[in-house]
Amino acid sequence: xxxxxxxxxxxxxxxxxxxxxxxxxxxxxxxxxxxxxxxxxxxxxxxxxxxxxxxxxxxxxxxxxxxxxxxxxxxxxxxxxxxxxxxxxxxxxxxxxxxxxxxxxxxxxxxxxxxxxxxxxxxxxxxxxxxxxxxxxxxxxxxxxxxxxxxxxxxxxxxxxxxxxxxxxxxxxxxxxxxxxxxxxxxxxxxxxxxxxxxxxxxxxxxxxxxxxxxxxxxxxxxxxxxxxxxxxxxxxxxxxxxxxxxxxxxxxxxxxxxxxx
Amino acid sequence: xxxxxxxxxxxxxxxxxxxxxxxxxxxxxxxxxxxxxxxxxxxxxxxxxxxxxxxxxxxxxxxxxxxxxxxxxxxxxxxxxxxxxxxxxxxxxxxxxxxxxxxxxxxxxxxxxxxxxxxxxxxxxxxxxxxxxxxxxxxxxxxxxxxxxxxxxxxxxxxxxxxxxxxxxxxxxxxxxxxxxxxxxxxxxxxxxxxxxxxxxxxxxxxxxxxxxxxxxxxxxxxxxxxxxxxxxxxxxxxxxxxxxxxxxxxxxxxxxxxxxxxxxxxxxxxxxxxxxxxxxxxxxxxxxxxxxxxxxxxxxxxxxxxxxxxxxxxxxxxxxxxxxxxxxxxxxxx
Numbered sequence: 037x038x039x040x041x042x043x044x045x046x047x048x049x050x051x052x053x054x055x056x057x058x059x060x061x062x063x064x065x066x067x068x069x070x071x072x073x074x075x076x077x078x079x080x081x082x083x084x085x086x087x088x089x090x091x092x093x094x095x096x097x098x099x100x101x102x103x104x105x106x107x108x109x110x111x112x113x114x115x116x117x118x119x120x121x122x123x124x125x126x127x128x129x130x131x132x133x134x135x136x137x138x139x140x141x142x143x144x145x146x147x148x149x150x151x152x153x154x155x156x157x158x159x160x161x162x163x164x165x166x167x168x169x170x171x172x173x174x175x176x177x178x179x180x181x182x183x184x185x186x187x188x189x190x191x192x193x194x195x196x197x198x199x200x201x202x203x204x205x206x207x208x209x210x211x212x213x214x215x216x217x218x219x220x221x222x223x224x225x226x227x228x229x230x231x232x233x234x235x236x237x238x239x240x241x242x243x244x245x246x247x248x249x250x251x252x253x254x255x256x257x258x259x260x261x262x263x264x265x266x267x268x269x270x271x272x273x274x275x276x277x278x279x280x281x282x283x284x285x286x287x288x289x290x291x292x293x294x295x296x297x298x
Numbered sequence: 299x300x301x302x303x304x305x306x307x308x309x310x311x312x313x314x315x316x317x318x319x320x321x322x323x324x325x326x327x328x329x330x331x332x333x334x335x336x337x338x339x340x341x342x343x344x345x346x347x348x349x350x351x352x353x354x355x356x357x358x359x360x361x362x363x364x365x366x367x368x369x370x371x372x373x374x375x376x377x378x379x380x381x382x383x384x385x386x387x388x389x390x391x392x393x394x395x396x397x398x399x400x401x402x403x404x405x406x407x408x409x410x411x412x413x414x415x416x417x418x419x420x421x422x423x424x425x426x427x428x429x430x431x432x433x434x435x436x437x438x439x440x441x442x443x444x445x446x447x448x449x450x451x452x453x454x455x456x457x458x459x460x461x462x463x464x465x466x467x468x469x470x471x472x473x474x475x476x477x478x479x480x481x482x483x484x485x486x487x488x489x490x491x492x493x494x495x496x497x498x499x500x501x502x503x504x505x506x507x508x509x510x511x512x513x514x515x516x517x518x519x520x521x522x523x524x525x526x527x528x529x530x531x532x533x534x535x536x537x538x539x540x541x542x543x544x545x546x547x548x549x550x551x552x553x554x555x556x557x558x559x560x561x562x563x564x565x566x567x568x569x570x571x572x573x574x575x576x577x578x579x580x581x582x583x584x585x586x587x588x589x590x591x592x593x594x595x596x597x598x599x600x601x602x603x604x605x606x607x608x609x610x611x612x613x614x615x616x617x618x619x620x621x622x623x624x625x626x627x628x629x630x631x632x633x
Binding site for chain 2: 149160191
């Protein structure tokens with residue numbers, strides 16, 4: 037499989053974690069974690085439960101603040117990254133629970149919080165529905181998905197279509213970094229394939245991608261780089277083609293399953 | 299000539315099948331009543347009924363918005379009483395127009411207090427507003443010593459008794475407010491965000507929507523509408539008593555739910571709510587005009603509500619089955 041990002045390994049990181057440490061009470065969730073995120077690169081974040089994957093994702097989206105270390109947004113060092121600042125910079129997270137409004141249509145969900153406005157009357161902002169539908173359709177089409185009905189409540193749609201809508205919504209804003217928290221955990225085989233395709237398309241547009249996954253098949257199918265966390269520390273950070281499943285599992289669990297196949 | 303099918307109608311009607319059902323029931327009801335009581339379908343009687351429903355109608359616009367946003371205010375009957383007696387009492391001290399305005403603003407304040415508590419204290423709005431239901435009623439009883447307000451100046455009555463083009467002012471206000479509420483709910487970002495917040499609070503906040511502002515604004519607006527309704531009623535009577543609005547919340551919430559607003563939030567239309575308000579008003583007045591024991595009106599209204607929510611639930615379950623089938627087909631395309 038050709039890999040357009042391999043040549044980008046020396047590109048400027050768009051987001052950087054530098055020596056990030058995070059405590060929850062006495063528990064050290066992350067210890068001295070440094071990670072460069074490069075446009076177009078899919079980083080698979082793997083690790084056992086409690087290894088600190090979600091904590092790292094939440095720090096990068098501004099929900100948690102690191103106790104030590106810094107986050108760099110491009111050239112800027114940010115001491116206190118908050119969700120508003122992260123969003124403004126173009127960082128979005130797609131959660132496993134999807135976070136869709138089931139009662140609204142696809143267009144309303146994709147454009148939620150940034151509806152195009154046709155007219156203002158005092159504090160009231162009237163939505164330009166035509167533009168809203170067109171823009172949402174464009175964002176969904178960019179992910180290679182066809183959706184006929186942009187108006188019907190999304191509760192009537194299938195799991196795969198809903199996933200596409202959730203990802204499209206995040207990509208509207210996520211022009212720098214998009215994080216997927218176990219994107220395929222609840223999906224069937226076909227939907228998983230479709231979702232992985234979506235993730236690759238998002239990356240191909242030059243967005244840095246983090247994908248948390250427990251499924252090594254998914255990881256080896258799409259990731260460019262694999263980062264394993266174990267007990268809050270990075271135990272592996274390597275391009276995908278320079279590692280093996282055995283090594284990844286060993287770094288996740290701390291247990292060595294014999295020598296790597298050479 | 300062929301009639302358009304129900305499915306075509308429901309596509310054309312805002313709010314879909316529910317509103318078609320309400321409209322058909324309303325027309326059938328009117329026909330049935332006019333069979334027994336031919337004078338019911340007259341312009342004069344229409345205005346009488348319209349005036350009767352305008353008080354519940356105005357309040358139901360606010361309560362519909364509140365429930366669509368995932369909240370509810372059970373204290374509106376007490377707000378209604380407190381606003382009515384306060385306006386009547388203030389009219390004895392202040393210029394009358396100021397008393398009207400004060401009554402409306404008091405409603406907004408009482409609503410806002412509920413909103414602040416619902417937002418700050420993470421307890422169901424049903425419980426919190428059940429508490430303020432008692433508190434507000436208690437205050438209304440205390441400041442009046444339990445009696446109707448006496449010695450209200452005659453000019454206080456203008457607001458509720460005024461007419462334009464022979465149509466009483468409360469009806470104009472209901473129509474105007476319903477149009478504005480319809481525009482806000484279905485055409486503005488604020489309305490869209492209210493639906494989103496009622497549909498999935500977490501998703502709405504993840505999209506950057508300010509939930510606090512939405513909750514406070516919808517409670518305060520609801521209070522202002524209840525205040526308007528209460529001042530109109532007090533003004534129409536020329537006075538007010540602390541027992542005003544007993545059971546008002548039940549009438550309003552029944553109309554809102556019958557109108558297709560989901561009690562769980564995120565669903566509903568102003569068209570449906572207005573149709574339901576009219577339908578309940580017609581049931582009330584129609585049964586009286588046909589000479590049937592008016593106590594049956596209660597039974598019929600309650601039955602209409604139960605039938606409507608049952609139909610809703612059945613449709614939803616059918617849709618859920620359809621969705622599950624889709625999901626299954628997606629997973630196992632050959633099955």
